[in-house]
Amino acid sequence: MDFPSFYDLDKVGTLYVPDTAGAISAGRALDLSPSAQAQVKTILLLVDPQVDFVHVDGKLSVPGAVEDTRRTIEWVFTNLNRLTTIAASLDSHLPIQIFSPAWWSNQEGLHPEPYTVIRSSDVNAGVWKPLYEVVWSISYVAKLEAQAKKELMIWPYHTLIGTPGHAITPALYEAIAYHASARQTQPVFLEKGMIPTTEYYSMLEPEVKVPDHPMGELNISFLNMLASYDLIYVAGQAESHCVLETVASIMRYFADQPAVLRKLRILEDCMSPVAHPTIDFAEIARKKFRVYAEQGLLIVNSRMPIR
Structure with a gap:
């Protein structure tokens, strides 16, 4: 056509x-x-x-x-x-959301690279820590795995x-x-x-x-x-x-x-x-x-x- x-x-x-x-x-x-x-x-x-x-x-x-x-x-x-x-x-x-690099940092103060997977075990072990909404963020990663059957992906x-x-x-x-x-x-x-x-x-x-x-x-x-x-x-x-x-x-x-x-x-x-x-x-x-x-x-x- x-x-x-x-x-x-x-x-x-x-x-x-x-x-x-x-x-x-x-x-x-x-x-x-x-x-x-x-x-x-x-x-x-x-x-x-x-x-x-x-x-x-x-x-x-x-x-x-x-x-x-x-x-x-x-x-x-x-x-x-x-x-x-x-x-x-x-x-x-x-600009800053829970799946953004800026929301998280490691023990050296570095943000995760895009496409990093953050698991509840990582958070509990201190590999990654939230810089915003700390209590919610920790529980969120666990809820995401339990309810949505997903792990948190950091996106560009x-x-x-x-x-x-x-x-x-x-x-x-x-x-x-x-x-x-x-x-x-x-x-x-x-x-x-x-x-x-x-x-x-x-x-x-x-x-x-x-x-x-x-x-x-x-x-x-x-x-x-x-x-x-x-x-x-x-x-x-x-x-x-x-x-x-x-x-x-x-x-x-x-x-x-x-x-x-x-x-x-x-x-x-x-x-x-x-x-x-x-x-x-x-x-x-x-x-x-x-x-x-x-x-x-x-x-x-x-x-x-x-x-």
């Missing part, structure tokens, strides 16, 4: 000012029916499609994310008249609010604006990750709950909104972390509603795993998605028709 004139596939994964006006004008010219009139409601969940994850020079660049994003954009263009809603999460961080500073890395990658933003104009609807944006004392991989809940914070629990209202759609497609970054945990949140919440789980579609060629020197995150993600597929989720690709 012919893609809109504002789209340049060679610009995917590059930083520029999105041609929002051009995208909106092109969408309006299509004269498609409004999303509100859709007989079959389809939503696309874009998990953290941001500069720091997608671009090769991003602070937490995911290998393969540029190609994933190109396929996602072209999937949106191809399915414009069948796609009802686009919802995107924005990983939104502050990424998607900091107000920096270029926080923005949705421009070519994809143009596609979102194009869809909004063509279908006379609004995109949905969810910010996550602003609680300093917990990680927030899933777009729907933190790793360890923070009951006294407005974003510290499961986002039930968004989950219930999802259930109103006939089809739920998922793409974004990274497959091994925020995409996987978003899907896990959905699978848990609707575990007793198999009809909802059967609505889920994972666009497997529109996501990639984090690269780590010693941990095979790709295989971890594949195993979990295979389990979810046995529960009703479908693993599809961007070349397959919506159904």
Whole structure:
């Protein structure tokens, strides 16, 4: 098919000012029916499609994310008249959070390098000590291992609010604006990750709950909104972390509603795993998605028709 004139596939994964006006004008010219009139409601969940994850020079660049994003954009263009809603999460961080190097130090006063794993045994032995929220931090690492079955990973500073890395990658933003104009609807944006004392991989809940914070629990209202759609497609970054945990949140919440789980579609060629020197995150993600597929989720690709 012919893609809109504002789209340049060679610009995917590059930083520029999105041609929002051009995208909106092109969408309006299509004269498609409004999303509100859709007989079959389809939503696309874009998990953290941001500069720091997608671009090769991003602070937490995911290998393969540029190609994933190109396929996602072209999937949106191809399915414009069948796609009802686009919802995107924005990983939104502050300079110092519990997974930041600056939060921790060793006995020499040195901060951990990115991709360091901090275990509760390390904390108890004094290998790493928290410099902020000391009591919470010590208990957090233990809770993370007990409740979320994870160890604390120290990440590079990424998607900091107000920096270029926080923005949705421009070519994809143009596609979102194009869809909004063509279908006379609004995109949905969810910010996550602003609680300093917990990680927030899933777009729907933190790793360890923070009951006294407005974003510290499961986002039930968004989950219930999802259930109103006939089809739920998922793409974004990274497959091994925020995409996987978003899907896990959905699978848990609707575990007793198999009809909802059967609505889920994972666009497997529109996501990639984090690269780590010693941990095979790709295989971890594949195993979990295979389990979810046995529960009703479908693993599809961007070349397959919506159904």
